[in-house]
Structures are given as C-alpha cells and as structure tokens.
Amino acid sequence: MVQEEKIPSHVAIIMDGNGRWAKKRGLPRIFGHRAGVKAVEKIVSHAANIGIKYLSLFAFSTENWLRPKDEVSGLMMLLSEFxxxxxxxxxxxxxxxxxxxxxxxxxxxxxxxxxxxxxxSKNNTGMVLNLALNYGGRKEIVDAVNKILASDIKDIDEKVFSGFLYSPEVPDIDLLIRTSGEMRISNFMLWRLAYAELYFTKTLWPDFDEAEFDKAIFDYQNRDRRFGMTDEQIRRGNI
Structure with missing residues (x-):
C-alpha cells in the first residue's frame, strides 16, 4: 500500500512498448501509440491525485525522427490531439x-x-507535467554548456549549471520507471538521474495503469536512499 508521507517528489517515466503492444494484436504501430496516449491520460490524473509534484514523461526523443515518416507524422498528430x-x-x-x-x-x-x-498553465500551482519532446539527454547538457559560454558567467557549480537545463524548475528525479522490460535509460534526463531509484517492469506502456504505477511507488518506498552516505549517517539525519 502506498504511504502518503513517502511519495516521491519527481517521478519520470520512459514509456516503452507501444509498438510491441500493437504487434501482439496484429495492428499497425500507430494503434499502439494511440493506446499509449490513453495510458498517459490515466497516469497523469492518478499522479496528480496521489500527490506527485513533478511528472516527466519521455514522449519523443531526438532519435525518434529516424523512424518511418508515417509513424512520426502519426505521433505528431497524436500530440496535437492530446x-x-x-x-x-x-x-x-x-x-x-x-x-x-x-x-x-x-x-x-x-x-x-x-x-x-x-x-x-504557467501560473498553475499543482503538479508540474514535464513532457520530453524532441529530447536527448546529451543534447540538453551540450545546449546548457553553449548557453553558459554565451553568458557572462565565469564561475560554474552544479546549482548554476542546473539553471541552464531545459525546464530548470524541474528538480532531480527521485524515481525513474521504464516499461516493457527494457533495462536502460536511453539518453533520458542524464543530469537529473544522478541519484534516482530505477524501476523496470515488463508491462507494456499501453497496459500500464494506476495499479502498476502504485506498484512502482510502493517499491520505491521500501528502498533506502543513501546518496553516497552510510546507513548510520542516514539514521543520524545527515540527509
């Protein structure tokens, strides 16, 4: 059962498996993506309801442009519809x-x-829904470096650097979820994943519902986050 007092602040999801979901049913890939949008709708609503402050969804990567043109066009159409x-x-x-x-x-x-x-929605004060669109983790870091080079800032630390990332108000990730059984981070939010807990499930994204989301949250709540420290330091409240 999910504990209200230990809800992660920032949950990020690599939404994987739309194509395989469609293939299993003998359907074109776009049907899988359309089913995936319905899963997005459910998870966004549920995450807001249980108190998630930031939800980041990997919707379209910089590499996804290499997919067949009709699939890319379909994804752009689904984005507009959403x-x-x-x-x-x-x-x-x-x-x-x-x-x-x-x-x-x-x-x-x-x-x-x-x-x-x-x-x-810029003045809204509820959950922040961060959609990663035409996104690449390495490109984000390179773009941040180029912004810094173009500025007058000479002294850079981690806090300053974070301010040059895409959507700088979005904090580090507490929990990363990836669906479909793949166990990699695929160039997603590399800077913010530094101390994230990783959760992998074989569930394909269109089948990922509120109950599956709660399983991931429950798993997260039963982990010890040390941030490089020892158990004794954590117990003494050094974090």
Missing part, C-alpha cells in the same frame, strides 16, 4: 505544463498548441 483533448482539464486541475527539448524542430501545428498550453 493537447486539444486535455487542454481545459489540465487548466482546471491546476497542472502546470512544461516541455523539455527542442520545440523549434516540431511541426507548426503541434508546436503552436504546446506553446499555448505552456503559456496558459
């Missing part, structure tokens, strides 16, 4: 919508809709 469908619900639930990634490379229609939702 924003249209959930726009007012996100506002009404006081969710703040942000994006990590290079939005400039997205097609005009989904980009304009995403930007409108970002602007409209």
């Amino acid at each position: 924003v249209d469908k959930k726009f007012f619900e996100i506002i009404e639930k006081d969710i703040k919508f942000v994006v990590s990634g290079r939005l400039i490379d997205l097609p005009d229609e989904p980009r304009s809709k995403v930007l409108k939702l970002i602007e409209t």
Whole structure:
C-alpha cells in the first residue's frame, strides 16, 4: 500500500512498448501509440491525485525522427490531439505544463498548441507535467554548456549549471520507471538521474495503469536512499 508521507517528489517515466503492444494484436504501430496516449491520460490524473509534484514523461526523443515518416507524422498528430483533448482539464486541475527539448524542430501545428498550453498553465500551482519532446539527454547538457559560454558567467557549480537545463524548475528525479522490460535509460534526463531509484517492469506502456504505477511507488518506498552516505549517517539525519 502506498504511504502518503513517502511519495516521491519527481517521478519520470520512459514509456516503452507501444509498438510491441500493437504487434501482439496484429495492428499497425500507430494503434499502439494511440493506446499509449490513453495510458498517459490515466497516469497523469492518478499522479496528480496521489500527490506527485513533478511528472516527466519521455514522449519523443531526438532519435525518434529516424523512424518511418508515417509513424512520426502519426505521433505528431497524436500530440496535437492530446493537447486539444486535455487542454481545459489540465487548466482546471491546476497542472502546470512544461516541455523539455527542442520545440523549434516540431511541426507548426503541434508546436503552436504546446506553446499555448505552456503559456496558459504557467501560473498553475499543482503538479508540474514535464513532457520530453524532441529530447536527448546529451543534447540538453551540450545546449546548457553553449548557453553558459554565451553568458557572462565565469564561475560554474552544479546549482548554476542546473539553471541552464531545459525546464530548470524541474528538480532531480527521485524515481525513474521504464516499461516493457527494457533495462536502460536511453539518453533520458542524464543530469537529473544522478541519484534516482530505477524501476523496470515488463508491462507494456499501453497496459500500464494506476495499479502498476502504485506498484512502482510502493517499491520505491521500501528502498533506502543513501546518496553516497552510510546507513548510520542516514539514521543520524545527515540527509
């Protein structure tokens, strides 16, 4: 059972398995992605309800442009549909919508809709929903370095560096979930994953529901996070 007092602040999810879900059913991949959007809707609502403060979802990587053109077009269409469908619900639930990634490379229609939702929800004070779009962890770090080089800042520490990342208000990740049985982080939020707890499940993303999410949270709550220290230091309250 999930303990309210030990809810992770920032949960990130690599949503994997849409294609395999469709293949198992003899369907085109786009049907898997559409089913995956329904899973997103359920998890966003549930995460907000149980007190998650930040939820990051890996929606589209910089490498995903290499997929077949019809699949990429379908994903962009689903992004537009998701924003249209959930726009007012996100506002009404006081969710703040942000994006990590290079939005400039997205097609005009989904980009304009995403930007409108970002602007409209910017003063919301509830859960922050961070969508990783056209995102790559190494590119984020390189982009941050280039921003620093273009600034007048000469003395850099970890706190200063974090301020140059995409969506700098999003903190380090407490729990990373990856679905579909793959056990890798796939260039996702490399800087913020430094001390994250990792949870891998064989459940394909379209089948990942509230109960599966709670399993991951429960597993997280039964781990000891040491941040490089000993058990004795943790017990003494050094963290």
